[in-house]
Amino acid sequence: MNHFKTLLVSSIFMAGMSGAAMAGDSAASAKVLIEKAKTSTLGWSIVQSLTTEVGPRLAGSAAEERARDWAVKKLADLGFANVHVEPFEMEGWQRGSIALNVGDPYPQRLVATALGGSIGTPVGGITAPVVRFESLQDLRDAKIGSLKGKIAFIDSKMTRTQRGSGYGQAVQKRSAGPSIAAERGALALLIRSAGTDYQRNAHTGGLRYDDKQPRIPAAALSNNDADQLGRLLALKSDLPLSLSMSSKRIGKVMSGNVIGDIVGSEYPDEIVLLGAHLDSWDEGTGAIDDGTGVAIITAAAKLVSMHAQPKRTIRVVFFGAEEPGLIGARAYVKKHKDELDKIIMVSESDFGSGRIWRMDTGIAKADEAKADAILRVLAPLGVLPGARMASGGSDVSALSAAGTPAITMGQNGWEYFDLHHTPNDTLDKIDPDDLAQNIAVYAAFALMVANTEGGFHPPEKPASEE
Amino acid sequence: MNHFKTLLVSSIFMAGMSGAAMAGDSAASAKVLIEKAKTSTLGWSIVQSLTTEVGPRLAGSAAEERARDWAVKKLADLGFANVHVEPFEMEGWQRGSIALNVGDPYPQRLVATALGGSIGTPVGGITAPVVRFESLQDLRDAKIGSLKGKIAFIDSKMTRTQRGSGYGQAVQKRSAGPSIAAERGALALLIRSAGTDYQRNAHTGGLRYDDKQPRIPAAALSNNDADQLGRLLALKSDLPLSLSMSSKRIGKVMSGNVIGDIVGSEYPDEIVLLGAHLDSWDEGTGAIDDGTGVAIITAAAKLVSMHAQPKRTIRVVFFGAEEPGLIGARAYVKKHKDELDKIIMVSESDFGSGRIWRMDTGIAKADEAKADAILRVLAPLGVLPGARMASGGSDVSALSAAGTPAITMGQNGWEYFDLHHTPNDTLDKIDPDDLAQNIAVYAAFALMVANTEGGFHPPEKPASEE
Numbered sequence: 064m065n066h067f068k069t070l071l072v073s074s075i076f077m078a079g080m081s082g083a084a085m086a087g088d089s090a091a092s093a094k095v096l097i098e099k100a101k102t103s104t105l106g107w108s109i110v111q112s113l114t115t116e117v118g119p120r121l122a123g124s125a126a127e128e129r130a131r132d133w134a135v136k137k138l139a140d141l142g143f144a145n146v147h148v149e150p151f152e153m154e155g156w157q158r159g160s161i162a163l164n165v166g167d168p169y170p171q172r173l174v175a176t177a178l179g180g181s182i183g184t185p186v187g188g189i190t191a192p193v194v195r196f197e198s199l200q201d202l203r204d205a206k207i208g209s210l211k212g213k214i215a216f217i218d219s220k221m222t223r224t225q226r227g228s229g230y231g232q233a234v235q236k237r238s239a240g241p242s243i244a245a246e247r248g249a250l251a252l253l254i255r256s257a258g259t260d261y262q263r264n265a266h267t268g269g270l271r272y273d274d275k276q277p278r279i280p281a282a283a284l285s286n287n288d289a290d291q292l293g294r295l296l297a298l299k300s301d302l303p304l305s306l307s308m309s310s311k312r313i314g315k316v317m318s319g320n321v322i323g324d325i326v327g328s329e330y331p332d333e334i335v336l337l338g339a340h341l342d343s344w345d346e347g348t349g350a351i352d353d354g355t356g357v358a359i360i361t362a363a364a365k366l367v368s369m370h371a372q373p374k375r376t377i378r379v380v381f382f383g384a385e386e387p388g389l390i391g392a393r394a395y396v397k398k399h400k401d402e403l404d405k406i407i408m409v410s411e412s413d414f415g416s417g418r419i420w421r422m423d424t425g426i427a428k429a430d431e432a433k434a435d436a437i438l439r440v441l442a443p444l445g446v447l448p449g450a451r452m453a454s455g456g457s458d459v460s461a462l463s464a465a466g467t468p469a470i471t472m473g474q475n476g477w478e479y480f481d482l483h484h485t486p487n488d489t490l491d492k493i494d495p496d497d498l499a500q501n502i503a504v505y506a507a508f509a510l511m512v513a514n515t516e517g518g519f520h521p522p523e524k525p526a527s528e529e
Numbered sequence: 530m531n532h533f534k535t536l537l538v539s540s541i542f543m544a545g546m547s548g549a550a551m552a553g554d555s556a557a558s559a560k561v562l563i564e565k566a567k568t569s570t571l572g573w574s575i576v577q578s579l580t581t582e583v584g585p586r587l588a589g590s591a592a593e594e595r596a597r598d599w600a601v602k603k604l605a606d607l608g609f610a611n612v613h614v615e616p617f618e619m620e621g622w623q624r625g626s627i628a629l630n631v632g633d634p635y636p637q638r639l640v641a642t643a644l645g646g647s648i649g650t651p652v653g654g655i656t657a658p659v660v661r662f663e664s665l666q667d668l669r670d671a672k673i674g675s676l677k678g679k680i681a682f683i684d685s686k687m688t689r690t691q692r693g694s695g696y697g698q699a700v701q702k703r704s705a706g707p708s709i710a711a712e713r714g715a716l717a718l719l720i721r722s723a724g725t726d727y728q729r730n731a732h733t734g735g736l737r738y739d740d741k742q743p744r745i746p747a748a749a750l751s752n753n754d755a756d757q758l759g760r761l762l763a764l765k766s767d768l769p770l771s772l773s774m775s776s777k778r779i780g781k782v783m784s785g786n787v788i789g790d791i792v793g794s795e796y797p798d799e800i801v802l803l804g805a806h807l808d809s810w811d812e813g814t815g816a817i818d819d820g821t822g823v824a825i826i827t828a829a830a831k832l833v834s835m836h837a838q839p840k841r842t843i844r845v846v847f848f849g850a851e852e853p854g855l856i857g858a859r860a861y862v863k864k865h866k867d868e869l870d871k872i873i874m875v876s877e878s879d880f881g882s883g884r885i886w887r888m889d890t891g892i893a894k895a896d897e898a899k900a901d902a903i904l905r906v907l908a909p910l911g912v913l914p915g916a917r918m919a920s921g922g923s924d925v926s927a928l929s930a931a932g933t934p935a936i937t938m939g940q941n942g943w944e945y946f947d948l949h950h951t952p953n954d955t956l957d958k959i960d961p962d963d964l965a966q967n968i969a970v971y972a973a974f975a976l977m978v979a980n981t982e983g984g985f986h987p988p989e990k991p992a993s994e995e
Contacts, residue, residue, distance in 0.1 A: 115760045115761060126637070171814075263951070287957055294577070295581060486640060489727075489729060490753075492727075
């Protein structure tokens with residue numbers, strides 16, 4: 064990274080001034096933006112348009128392509144410059160249908176959804192006794208071959224937290240579970256959804272097959288149905304289940320990132336990069352994951368441009384194919400690898416529309432005073448100082464890992480995993496006032512970063528989220 | 530009705546005593562029962578057993594038959610006498626599958642469920658422009674033949690109320706809507722669910738075809754999807770939809786009512802009839818509709834019997850085939866038409882597990898003092914005096930309409946129509962403390978009615994719910 068060196072001169076030049084003094088003008092502008100954001104309906108209209116006109120937009124699908132067309136038109140209509148798509152290839156997948164039925168003596172259907180990337184069952188399905196494990200670790204502890212002819216079921220529950228930190232643990236059974244079950248001989252894997260609701264919606268999400276193991280079908284049960292299966296297994300162990308899934312991998316398909324700029328007046332080649340992802344899982348309409356992110360960063364950048372041209376370029380990137388594993392993020396880093404030192408800041412909005420309540424920084428120690436100046440402006444919106452360690456958020460973590468400065472705007476995720484990756488992720492779940500608070504924060508933040516004298520510099524060691 | 534005459538003698542005999550004095554002994558016993566009910570887990574174990582071991586139990590299906598087997602065993606195990614099934618015939622129906630898709634330029638799937646009793650579409654489905662109506666009345670106002678080649682969509686919303694009174698209006702579009710749409714030429718009918726939630730679950734429920742009109746397929750959209758369709762139609766009127774349903778009517782099948790008695794010590798042929806229904810719609814596990822009712826009346830009657838033998842017989846009736854239109858209720862009245870004057874009281878629990886907060890009476894004026902004595906015992910549980918007009922509840926309204934005394938225990942239904950007739954009607958929705966309150970009320974009520982000197986008499990004019 065030569066980013067640090069190129070900006071060293073201006074950093075030294077400004078060293079005698081406080082962050083607050085440097086931020087004076089832009090702080091006043093930021094406060095004006097915050098007031099404007101509170102009454103603007105732009106963000107709502109963007110997320111309504113995307114979730115209504117496109118709706119679900121699975122990575123690599125025709126729907127995701129329609130979303131890119133929508134995005135290009137929307138950004139151009141809003142006056143963004145440099146609007147374009149950066150296409151990339153990926154492995155496609157189709158959900159197909161699923162049927163999961165309990166056998167005698169308790170015949171009944173259970174609500175389940177295929178995990179993203181899962182193969183299907185043979186035609187006619189798989190009928191086998193199910194074996195329950197309290198946790199992924201318990202499955203790991205089972206002997207190799209011990210699940211031959213069985214369906215494995217991991218029943219661990221996800222913990223609800225404000226920061227969503229229960230997800231890190233819960234997601235492991237989903238991503239790694241299928242191959243661990245396969246290694247032990249299982250014909251298929253069922254998991255209790257990585258989710259916190261009881262609304263009879265199963266939570267999908269990507270799995271990762273280990274190339275050394277046979278691929279087996281994998282699906283998630285709603286929390287309600289996981290409870291039901293647990294009760295049934297308490298009545299009769301080795302209860303037979305029938306699972307029929309027509310999911311399949313469909314080879315190479317196209318996805319893409321969509322980019323638009325509010326060009327800077329003084330340092331147009333220096334970039335404040337705001338990210339969100341355009342794809343969604345296919346059962347909801349991708350409202351909180353991540354239609355709100357698209358709306359928040361777009362409305363914020365537009366509000367800045369309506370107020371005054373920023374000194375640096377504010378770039379919005381709608382990443383494609385985030386859900387199958389940050390595929391668009393890696394494509395962006397690859398394509399822009401020679402320009403990463405021009406990125407003065409990255410931040411992604413990808414955690415719903417809950418209010419932002421803390422700001423984490425992944426920047427040089429010397430720049431913390433500038434972040435403090437931003438925080439003083441955001442404080443009336445309820446934003447607290449967070450950790451001095453931040454990746455910037457999902458897709459942009461690939462950029463901060465490559466050495467860019469990053470700030471993560473931490474949202475209240477108390478209810479996020481009630482909806483995440485379910486059919487229930489729909490427009491009605493967004494609180495307009497919460498959305499406006501997010502836009503106010505991002506608008507003020509983007510403006511102040513874009514106009515900060517000397518810019519921001521990467522942390523002394525590579526960032527990783529707290 | 531000769532009920533009034535046969536009990537006139539004892540009524541006159543007791544006329545000089547107040548209701549409170551008559552109820553003295555049983556009031557003390559009722560208070561003991563209330564305390565026992567608060568800590569009893571019997572009701573929970575009953576509803577857990579039914580919803581887990583049988584699960585969904587569509588009227589006339591093999592699952593409903595398993596529910597009857599379950600019920601006979603459960604009542605016998607609990608020591609009820611006279612346990613038996615009273616079978617009857619009904620028209621069977623199968624849900625099959627459904628797919629509802631929006632056409633270009635906004636292709637996406639919508640969440641919908643077939644209405645109970647609906648025919649299916651032709652193989653290959655129906656593709657046609659959709660026409661939205663604000664209300665059933667607006668559909669009625671459309672000219673005969675004006676919907677030829679179209680799909681009709683009734684988009685009226687249901688009002689949330691504590692007593693569930695929004696349902697009466699909302700349900701009309703579901704029951705009468707299909708034939709009204711057919712009369713105007715529509716190929717199919719879609720309705721916004723008669724339900725109050727936004728959890729992406731569509732609410733099923735029975736329709737009633739008018740024999741003078743052609744039968745057309747009919748389905749309900751979730752509230753979320755009705756919103757979405759409304760937004761899409763605002764963007765493009767006459768938007769094409771494709772509806773494919775494999776629902777079908779399957780001719781004569783068997784259902785049945787299950788009956789069990791706690792036999793009275795002094796007047797065994799006089800009956801306090803507590804009702805609930807055993808069938809459920811087929812997508813949830815019938816927890817609040819009406820597993821809780823089954824649990825409440827059974828646990829209440831059992832608690833009475835554990836305390837002391839009641840003077841009159843307390844009968845529980847688990848009605849079959851309530852959901853397709855009170856078919857079991859009519860079968861009961863028909864079979865027992867010569868014994869209706871022996872029924873001293875009817876009351877049904879079929880409104881979930883929300884707390885009972887009012888007691889409505891459908892009894893003779895002269896008996897109101899006895900009802901007041903019951904209310905005094907129930908007051909500490911939060912039960913208020915209600916209207917002097919009551920049917921006793923869904924199935925038993927056929928009995929009260931035929932002239933039996935009735936009391937309706939009015940539950941808090943604020944959240945009932947969030948779950949009613951959806952896949953989301955599952956065990957986890959029941960609050961054990963609320964369930965216990967219901968059981969306490971019914972136990973105290975059943976005992977006091979069974980032991981009341983002189984019994985209860987029908988109201989001066991046939992009862993109907995307020």
